[in-house]
Amino acid sequence: MPIKNLLGLSRLAKPLTSEEGRRILERDQYRCQYCGLDGQSNFENSLIMTVDFVLPRAQKGKKTAENLVTACRPCNTIKGRRVFANLEEAKAYVLQRREALHKDWEKETARLKTRTAAT
Numbered sequence: 210m211p212i213k214n215l216l217g218l219s220r221l222a223k224p225l226t227s228e229e230g231r232r233i234l235e236r237d238q239y240r241c242q243y244c245g246l247d248g249q250s251n252f253e254n255s256l257i258m259t260v261d262f263v264l265p266r267a268q269k270g271k272k273t274a275e276n277l278v279t280a281c282r283p284c285n286t287i288k289g290r291r292v293f294a295n296l297e298e299a300k301a302y303v304l305q306r307r308e309a310l311h312k313d314w315e316k317e318t319a320r321l322k323t324r325t326a327a328t
């Protein structure tokens with residue numbers, strides 16, 4: 210499938226070969242292991258799929274299947290280089306941050322809408 214060549218793995222997960230990255234993506238069925246976004250459901254989603262080091266490389270995280278998960282770029286960015294005891298803890302943090310960001314976004318869009326309506 211040509212989609213595999215569009216996943217930007219070489220840039221985002223440098224130490225992984227595209228073959229190693231593809232194995233992780235296929236194992237996870239191209240689904241973000243944090244928020245559940247489905248990279249196979251549409252083209253836009255496929256473009257933002259990355260492979261995340263659960264324990265960051267900067268913290269000596271290994272390039273093993275257990276330490277690698279499929280993650281969409283927003284979740285990967287939110288998680289950053291934070292260190293968690295395991296994937297479950299990382300996931301709890303990412304989902305909580307997403308929820309907070311979602312609430313901020315709702316407030317902001319509501320504010321913009323009232324402003325637009327007032328003019």
Ligand SMILES: [Zn+2]
Pocket residue numbers: 241242243244245246280281282283284285
């Ligand atoms: Zn995600």
